[in-house]
Amino acid sequence: GESVGLHLPTLSVQEGDNSIINCAYSNSASDYFIWYKQESGKGPQFIIDIRSNMDKRQGQRVTVLLNKTVKHLSLQIAATQPGDSAVYFCAEIRGDKLIFGTGTRLQVFP
């Protein structure tokens, strides 16, 4: 299938390790953020979201951290699995639309 993001930053991790994907955003007024996972040939898939009145939110195997002081967002994936291999995008709501950051390709090796 077609690859998404041939020249994206890449994070390579061993299966079972934890992954941390980082994202910087530009608009200090943004108050809602989302992480998406995109596999080759598919649309972005919602993973987890966080509002600006929070600094941490946990889901199943995923945690999002928000640092508003430095406008930084991170996605932590626990016990990374081969099925986690994909391109990950952070996105912020600006007005009524999503603004996507530069994606990161996550590669999981055995």
Added chain:
Amino acid sequence: DTGVSQNPRHKITKRGQNVTFRCDPISEHNRLYWYRQTLGQGPEFLTYFQNEAQLEKSRLLSDRFSAERPKGSFSTLEIQRTEQGDSAMYLCASTKGAVDQPQHFGDGTRLSIL
């Protein structure tokens, strides 16, 4: 399957032809968005609807592009007189109501201009 559905999945056409894509959002989602994604980039906003009203259009949406959502359910995106630079993945997303609800995406229509 109750997710966002897009048709066709792939479209190959010659430069200068017109193409139309369809998006069926998740039922009861009143907001519908169109994005364009090129290789190596994140999706870029094109336009969105609340029910049948088109509320915002990006400067990326030239006069050759038109989108409709006539009954507030499915939407179509038409590109007239296609150009090579129109080659991209066209993604549709929907959400219910407020802006702080996650947008759910379809798997897109891949457009290739020969």
